[in-house]
Amino acid sequence: MALVLHNSLTRAKEPFEPLRDKEVGIYICGVTVWDKSHIGHAKSAVNFDVIVRYLRHRGYEVKHVTNFTDVDDKIIAKANELGTDPLKLSRSLIDEYFLDMDALKVRRADVYPKASETIPEIIAMVRGLVDKGYAYESKGSVYFSVHKAKEYGRLSGQSLDQMHAGARIEIGEDKRDPMDFALWKAAKPGEVSWDSPWGKGRPGWHIECSAMCLKHIGKTVDIHGGGTDLVFPHHENEILQSEAYNEAPFVRYWMHNGLLTIDQEKMSKSLKNFFTVSEVLQSYPPEVVRFFFLNASYRAPLEYNEKSLDEAKQALERLQNTYNAVQESLESASGEQDAKDLCDKTWRQIEDRMDDDFSTREAIAVMFDSAREANRMLSEGKLSKQGVRDIADLFSEFNKLFDVLRTKITRAVAIPQDTEEPLPDPESLTGKALSDADVDQWVRYRGIARRRKDFDYSDAIRKKLAELGIDVQDAQDGAVWKRR
RNA sequence: GCCGGGGUGACAGAGCGGCCAUGUGGCGGACUGCAGAUCCGCAAACACGAGUUCGAUUCUCGUCCCCGGCCCCA
Structure with missing residues (x-):
């Protein structure tokens, strides 16, 4: 069966066909580092971690890029508040991000570009957009003119007319149209800034991702991911910029993960209804947190609470118990029976479910079925050494993708x-x-x-x-x- | 208001035109000195109203409700 994934652009599942055969360029929007990461960020990271692992398992040569937004209004505001340098602040938050994600066993991306380290490329792109007539300079800032874009709202389904109907949007002083967005922001006195053809300034939010995609992957990326909250306007604007500049399709498959909620509300730094990764890891092992995320569909929102975590812990323990028991029996098994059928069938089903838009939830359900079968065989004591070894291998193969089991925790x-x-x-x-x-x-x-x-x-x-x-x-x- | 996603057993959360999801919890049994683990079995669901169909939880339409996006945001 072929790998199929849900493309948010078409809102349908499509067969996955990368641009260059087995090479896959995947870009995931990372975090804006103005505060500690919360476990909503962790969900996104874990979801895509398993997606990348699975693509590699499927034989794809994946180049995974995840960015850090390390210059923006909030970072500057926070740094001012703390009386420190914005770049110094973001640097230390990036270090913390890595500590958190390492603890959660999230595999590192191949490249972690930072906005502050992509300035020449960003400037080149902004200049190109001005030259092509898509963007204009105004008081030291540069804006993208949405009316110049061929299509607006392809990803989010929004149309410019509707946006104008919304009375809440006020015309910015320097913009020709309220929907125009900043590619380059003129520096206010004392702010971090870089020299540019338009004077001192810094990049707008959306442009960095476009520039980084181009720099690290190419004109067209195979998969571009991020949280559903980024669909509009962030990803919409990325499409406009990149396609205007590159004159090539920007993204083949858009993937958006559902957000973590608390009391049915989105967890976010702004709403202050969040738990940091380190807080959660004090109460639950990383395996449980991963299992909790993966025991749901990556696309759907997921409600966070202690009860669900406890339940995840309980459920995972079941799998872990079986894995333990299998490992205990590696030496002692002395029967005749093999486990080939069970292992082959289970693995085939797991790949089948994962091929269907990375249905980790269902793959886990398959594992539970196989665990029951394995427990039964184990308790009958008829398994051969090879049989036990095959089951152990099955579990560790599963774990290579999910990373929710520990090798040996019993004696x-x-x-x-x-x-x-x-x-x-x-x-x-x-x-x-x-x-x-x-x-x-x-x-x-x-x-x-x-x-x-x-x-x-x-x-x-x-x-x-x-x-x-x-x-x-x-x-x-x-x-x-x-x-x- | 506009765009998008949903409403499934006690709970979490999949899926499908007719066949068991899975897990937690509950109940009964096996095993056990007890406990735990494990196994076997049971109960339990598809928001509401109409339509399509031999048959719909699954398709269509309508209604109600929930969530996300529209400033920042994984």
């Missing part, structure tokens, strides 16, 4: 024959710095006690360990434990 302990020696006092089980070997030893004592049917003792140990954050589970011929 199996065999319970030896009773030596009849006295067991140590449970009271001596203390201390936070219990080594794995220490825990193994206590779990062994506990196992021996269970054989002696000294359940008071074994329950006491289990309770003690639980208090130290260690869960013990009894199995057929031993026990497994893990740190919470």
Whole structure:
């Protein structure tokens, strides 16, 4: 089956055909760094992280570009407020962004261009647009004239007439038309600025993305992504600029991710209804956060709350438990049965669902089905070593795309024959710095006690360990434990 | 107002013209000293009204409601 993706330009699913066979240029709008990233940004990053991973899995040579807007009104305002330099501020926020995204196991893009480092290209583009008559200079600023564009509103479905009908738009002093937008903004006294043919100034918001696409990918990019909130006017304007300048189609496929909401409202820095990535990661492991995002459709809005995160945690644990059990059995399996059919079928289905506009939600559902089957086979004890290995491989293949499972978080302990020696006092089980070997030893004592049917003792140990954050589970011929 | 997306079981959230979504939670059972994990089974849904159809949750039309975009924004 062919890879199909939803193109927001046509509002339909289309077969994916990159411009150059197996090479894919993908540009994702990054963040404007005037404050910490919140977990809505994380959703976008994780959604596209898996999309890029899957494209690579499918054999595409992907060049992934994500930008940083590091000069704009808000950054300048914030820097003034803090009494610091805007570029210094944005630099440190970019560092924090990377810390957050690394924690969330988001693979890095190939290039992270910054507006401040793309100035020559931006100026060249603005000048080109002026030369071609699409843009005009006014009091040191340069504006794109929307009436010069061939088509307006192709992406957002808005038409200029309707926009004019809106009474809220006021004519800016320097613009010829209220819908015209700034390509270059004249610097106010004391602001960060660069020299340009129109005097000192800085780039407008939309132009950087057009310039960066051209610089790092080319006239036409295969996939351009971002949040649905960027459709209008940001992406609309990018199309106008780029197509006017390049005289070539700008984007083959537009992909927009749904926004994270809180109480049904969009999470945003401006509304102040957000949680930062680091806040959330204090309460939930990164795998849970990723799973939460991926257990939904990237295109739909997603409601954020603790209950949903808890549920995601619970659900993910189910998958993790199976993965643990599989890994436990890698050595001990001694049966005849293989798992070829299960693994082949599951993987085929996962690719099938992912091919359908990256339906991570459904791919996960397939994994749950296979986990049930795997658990059943495992408990029957008939699997061969190869069979177990195949299932383990299936899980790690899945994890290469989703990155929501941990390799090994449990330890199996065999319970030896009773030596009849006295067991140590449970009271001596203390201390936070219990080594794995220490825990193994206590779990062994506990196992021996269970054989002696000294359940008071074994329950006491289990309770003690639980208090130290260690869960013990009894199995057929031993026990497994893990740190919470 | 204009543009766009939605309304699915207790909840989250897919999908499809007729066949099990999946997960959390609930109920019953198996296993177990207990617990946990796991397995088996059960209950539970398609906003409303009309139409198309042999048959619609899935298609069409209308109604109601929700959300996003239209200054910045993933």
